[in-house]
Amino acid sequence: MAPVARSGSALRGKLPRAFRLVVLPVIVLVLWEIGARMELFNPIFLPPPSRIFSAAQQLLLSGELFRHFADSLRRIAIANVIAISVAVPLGFFMGLYRPFEEVIDGFLNILRPIPPLAWIPLAILWFGLGEKSVVFITLISAFFAILLNTIAGVRGVDKSLVRAALSLGATRRVLILQVVLPGTLPSLFTGFRIALGVSWMSIVAAELIASSSGLGFMISYYRELLRSDLILVGMLSIGIIGFLMDRGLLWLEQRLLPWRVRLEL
Amino acid sequence: MAVKVGIERVTKQYGGEGDAHFVLALDDVSFALDDGEFVSLLGPSGCGKSTLLHIVAGFEDATQGTVRVNGKPVAGPGADRGMVFQDYALFPWMTVMQNVTFGLRIKNLPQRECERIAREHIALVGLAGFENRFPHQLSGGMRQRSALARSVANNPEVLLMDEPLAAIDALTRNALQEEILKVCDARDGRPRKSVLYVTHSIEEAIFLSDRIVVMTPRPGRILEVVGVPFARPRNDATRLAPEFQQLAGEIWSTLKSHIKPN
Numbered sequence A: 001m002a003p004v005a006r007s008g009s010a011l012r013g014k015l016p017r018a019f020r021l022v023v024l025p026v027i028v029l030v031l032w033e034i035g036a037r038m039e040l041f042n043p044i045f046l047p048p049p050s051r052i053f054s055a056a057q058q059l060l061l062s063g064e065l066f067r068h069f070a071d072s073l074r075r076i077a078i079a080n081v082i083a084i085s086v087a088v089p090l091g092f093f094m095g096l097y098r099p100f101e102e103v104i105d106g107f108l109n110i111l112r113p114i115p116p117l118a119w120i121p122l123a124i125l126w127f128g129l130g131e132k133s134v135v136f137i138t139l140i141s142a143f144f145a146i147l148l149n150t151i152a153g154v155r156g157v158d159k160s161l162v163r164a165a166l167s168l169g170a171t172r173r174v175l176i177l178q179v180v181l182p183g184t185l186p187s188l189f190t191g192f193r194i195a196l197g198v199s200w201m202s203i204v205a206a207e208l209i210a211s212s213s214g215l216g217f218m219i220s221y222y223r224e225l226l227r228s229d230l231i232l233v234g235m236l237s238i239g240i241i242g243f244l245m246d247r248g249l250l251w252l253e254q255r256l257l258p259w260r261v262r263l264e265l
Numbered sequence B: 001m002a003v004k005v006g007i008e009r010v011t012k013q014y015g016g017e018g019d020a021h022f023v024l025a026l027d028d029v030s031f032a033l034d035d036g037e038f039v040s041l042l043g044p045s046g047c048g049k050s051t052l053l054h055i056v057a058g059f060e061d062a063t064q065g066t067v068r069v070n071g072k073p074v075a076g077p078g079a080d081r082g083m084v085f086q087d088y089a090l091f092p093w094m095t096v097m098q099n100v101t102f103g104l105r106i107k108n109l110p111q112r113e114c115e116r117i118a119r120e121h122i123a124l125v126g127l128a129g130f131e132n133r134f135p136h137q138l139s140g141g142m143r144q145r146s147a148l149a150r151s152v153a154n155n156p157e158v159l160l161m162d163e164p165l166a167a168i169d170a171l172t173r174n175a176l177q178e179e180i181l182k183v184c185d186a187r188d189g190r191p192r193k194s195v196l197y198v199t200h201s202i203e204e205a206i207f208l209s210d211r212i213v214v215m216t217p218r219p220g221r222i223l224e225v226v227g228v229p230f231a232r233p234r235n236d237a238t239r240l241a242p243e244f245q246q247l248a249g250e251i252w253s254t255l256k257s258h259i260k261p262n
Ligand SMILES: Nc1ncnc2c1ncn2[C@@H]1O[C@H](COP(=O)(O)OP(=O)(O)OP(=O)(O)O)[C@@H](O)[C@H]1O
Pocket: B014, B015, B023, B024, B025, B043, B044, B045, B046, B047, B048, B049, B050, B051, B052, B200, B220
């Protein structure tokens, strides 16, 4: 009796998963399409899914979507590489050496609450309209996410692991490289994922204002042309790409830190 | 017999005197752990057992007094004092083998030698075949066996254990007590290990120890030091002996009056 019941619940858990995931979006799309065709609302404001779909096709085939996407992606990559290479070492030292942290902390605590978008005017003054300004804005938002998570990671390294290492004769070097560093990695990954998320938020805003390419620019450009279908394609692209990149990082984390994921289960 | 660890008039206070959270965790505690001796610190929660062990380990400083290992005052943690923790403290990103060779690699022993010593100790705690497992793939008992192997393989002057079996189920615990004695016993020309062991189980303290340091809380003090005369090797018969039960009863009746309901 029991085994049967168990295999039954396994089926229930497994088969309809795909169904559960798509059922709500499908219902929404169908109602949306019907609503638009019956002109329950103005299709200029909210075009039907079929229109969005053909708009997507058009943008994909012309290569326009890909071009803007590549520009945004490149800026995000540059911004995050810079943010990581500055914030990770800085966060590591701040986490390890308290006096160092105290010196820097007051300064950072004033900068941190400033929304990345508030930097746009200054960025434009400094770097002009274009690539550099957008990268700078994106960099700022990614930087704090990575820095704070690095510091928290170093602080959060299990105290008994540090003590165990010292009692096994670990030198400072061994302690930092073989205990603190691997112990910080889970937090670093969290930082990277958050950084990537906020990168997409701020890059779109920065491109709306300070750029003539990228997905953010594309959206604002089609607003001027009142092409809500193309705007929606841009928005959905960002959603899908952001989701895929987050999943990619999660996958990488599970690959690189199998011990961590298992511990959390 | 040579003194391995000398604890000389150690006092530890947390917070300033007069503070709301002032605690006299240890009040003028002295005793000596002889070479090759197994001594347990026994007492109710809060009597300063962990504090004393941490001072010996060098994780914390005594407010007053000195701890000496082989006559040398302790200043910070070191490989001469191996530690076994209640929560195992295995490096989760290392396999059992990598955990056990951790201290050996620091000593710059050749790779082959590290692995030979590690294999020997992993087998000694009954984990042969599990060398390449990660801690999360092991049961609690197996994790503590790995941690024990890691500490003993490093061949410290003294082993410090802070309630290593507190998180282990009662059945496994009995087996592991014998395991601990076996691992710490003399073998291959190596002398018996000196061990300072923290527990709040009277039976565990009797089963393992040559002497038991009975402590009381607020302030943390030594109430008495009890010698355990039972022959080694000890086994299940030891636990069943009437003398064993009688000693347990005596220790309980001295301790009982000092355990306040709160
Ligand atoms: N870091 C600390 N700061 C303040 N008080 C502390 C600190 N560590 C321990 N104490 C206090 O010192 C006393 C002794 O603590 P300790 O942890 O040594 O007790 P213990 O005998 O190991 O208890 P248990 O059996 O519960 O582990 C307790 O009253 C505790 O509250």
